[in-house]
Amino acid sequence: MYSWKTTKDILSRVRWFNLAILTVTPSIWIYGTRTTPLRTETLLWSMAYYVFTMIGITAGYHRLWSHRSYNASRFLQYLLIVMGASAVQGSVYWWARGHRSHHRYTDTPLDPYNAKRGFLYSHIGWMLIKPAVKPGHADISDLQNNDVVQWQHRHYFALIAVVGYLLPTVVAGLGWGDWWGGWFYAGMMRITLAHHSTFCINSVAHHLGESPFDDRKSARDHFFSALLTMGEGYHNFHHQFPMDYRNARKWYQYDPTKWFIASCAAVGLASHLRVFPENEISKSELTMELKRLKCEQDRIRWPPKLEELPIVSWETFQWQAETRRLVIVSGFIHDVSDFVDKHPGGERLLLKKVGKDATAAFCGGVYDHGNAAHNLLSMMRVGILLGGVEHVNTVAPGERLRIVERMSE
Incomplete structure (x- = not known):
């Protein structure tokens, strides 16, 4: 039986602000589907702004600031940090700190979204309940000294009000007179989908797929996960080579974030795109292939010794x-x-x-x-x-x- 003290302890661990964002936002979207028809112009605008939002997370929050996989010009840094703010997922300073901790302590109690605690926890539970164990330490001195990151951290709530809620509504309203559609679809629907697309990197990408580089950690590679996450689904590769600006190393694999970064480099907005040595990547692939073949070998009967x-x-x-x-x-x-x-x-x-x-x-x-x-x-x-x-x-x-x-x- 739960005592009042136990209930009080559980309630004290609830992240009430996150709970409000993650429940009120989709609730408003669902209400909008019942009251406001989705116009074609609004749908196209919502899709375009969703891509804008997700690139801010994947190319900015994740690959630039969490992993320093490339260098970005000052203009690109400001652009990405504003794009990422439109996802309403916290500041870069907070987001990258947690993600670095996740990589350093993957699948352990110090991992803030530990996949070993189950799919639901790694997807959204960690956002709603404060962990009993504080996430492991990660070096964020570069983030502390980055004036662009600190600028966004100071003005985060003003930024999300403008680019997260106001801008998508105003564009639809002034553009084709669909104020409520802009609010419900380009605003609330887009934010909800961006939330769960990003969360899939922590959940789906740690449960679905194969481990072509190392199977000792839960991260997996799968095309479906890549579709859900703007190319972040080749997660086994990413956890083995986190400083690589690519998640998908083959040209035909779906990774629009990689293509965006490469395009920025082509026009001079990005530089020093980090790529892990192909020889070392091949070693990891060969190791897993030999392990697979060893299992196959052990199932075969061989001549007597x-x-x-x-x-x-x-x-x-x-x-x-x-x-x-x-x-x-x-x-x-x-x-x-x-x-x-x-x-x-x-x-x-x-x-x-x-x-x-x-x-x-x-x-x-x-x-x-x-x-x-x-x-x-x-x-x-x-x-x-x-x-x-x-x-x-x-x-x-x-x-x-x-x-x-x-x-x-």
Whole structure:
């Protein structure tokens, strides 16, 4: 049973301002859908202003100020910081501090939006309830010394009033006489969608997709997540290489934020676009591919180990070959009893070699057998001939590139 003290403690941890923004804003939008038809002009304006808003978050708040993945001219800094303010997600100073903490302490109790606490918590819960554990420390000295960031932080509420609520309404009102449509759709609908699109970076991008670079953290890569987040959905790449200005490194992957930054660089508004060395990216990819192949390798049956096979004299081999169909290839004794009637060349060729050394015939004397035949034959090993002369490598082709997990010393 909850006591009043427990209830009071829970209520004291509620972020009431955030709760109001995240509930009142969509409620006004929903009310607007019941009272004000959505005009085509307003829809197009809402979509355009949504892109304006999200680029402010992804290219500005995230890649510029949280990760310093490129340098921006003073004009571009002011533009991005105003664009980001229209999303009504807090100042850059607050936003970037939390995001740096998230990267430094990913999936731990010190992560402010820890995905290990569940999808709902990482999506929106962390915004509504103060954490029991204070988020981990992150260096924000550069943000403290950035006069553009500090200017926005000081005037944040005035900025969101203008670019978050007033501007989208005024444009629709003066432009085509749709004041209420501008308020409900370009204002409240856009802000709500921008909120949850950004939140998807913390939730969907940590639960949906693959881990092509490192699977020890929850961040995932997925095209659907990229669609939701203006290109931020290649999140496994981003968590491995956070200083890279790209989230999607391939030209065909959807990352409009990357294209925006590259375009700014082309016209001189951005510079020093940071790209992680391709050689090191390939190492991470190869590591995960080898790990995947190791799992596949471990599911396959392989020949018995040499130390598990008995060493048999020539006399014993010939004696046993009288009752079993045994042949020798490369010093190994093979029981081909179950394969005789399946031999592609006919069973007579195989029966002629029972009780004999068939190395020369198998390794090119009759037919130069391929990898599949060598692999299959190795599964029939039942012993090692004492003093047998091996003419080919004792390792079957399937094992020559075998992945071995090296234990740390």
